[in-house]
């Protein structure tokens with residue numbers, strides 16, 4: 001009914017589908033992952049974003065997280081500084097962590113194709129593993145051409161929301177990977193449709209997030225757990241950024257990833273007092 005009666009509004013649709021899956025799971029006494037095909041993984045890898053912009057501080061943070069085994073893959077948000085300033089920052093971090101960590105960048109559409117050609121060549125020789133959305137979301141041609149010019153793969157993010165976008169980009173000749181997000185796609189089911197198209201096209205999968213709290217994160221984890229191969233892992237660390245939560249038991253982040261919660265539905269329990277505390281009140 002939701003899909004027939006609404007267009008767009010993918011974030012709201014994702015929230016509603018998540019709630020319906022949770023209800024149905026509880027009714028059947030099955031986890032949401034069972035409703036989506038069945039979990040193939042109970043522990044899902046999670047990377048971390050190093051975001052201070054200060055090279056020494058980011059290196060310290062990376063080394064400390066590696067020692068704790070909390071994360072072994074790192075993503076850096078770049079694109080706001082001059083290309084070579086960004087490249088020096090990223091290359092220094094890669095050199096410091098060496099082979100023990102994968103270092104990727106997210107350019108967030110900041111480069112035009114010419115800048116991206118220069119930037120990707122430099123990132124490729126610095127040993128960076130993945131470049132997320134180097135060019136503007138609507139410049140599909142640039143993304144296709146860049147993906148064929150370099151062996152460092154491109155992770156398409158803003159350019160692809162759902163299965164149809166995925167099909168169009170793959171048909172245009174794109175090679176690389178896709179950042180799936182349940183909120184972008186319009187729910188866990190739609191995100192998994194997109195995964196199927198990507199798999200058919202030989203495009204690598206990555207579990208992305210709009211930095212949701214625990215509930216949105218868990219809904220995505222149930223979806224990602226059903227995928228045999230998550231080539232680039234996930235970035236489902238939203239809950240780690242929060243000072244407080246509305247669930248009674250936080251997710252268990254350990255061993256460079258997070259556990260899929262057990263139990264019926266989403267497998268998380270709402271703390272009603274916390275929910276009341278954080279509910280937006282009319283002034």
Ligand SMILES: [Mg+2]
Nearest residue numbers: 106132133157
């Ligand atoms: Mg991104």
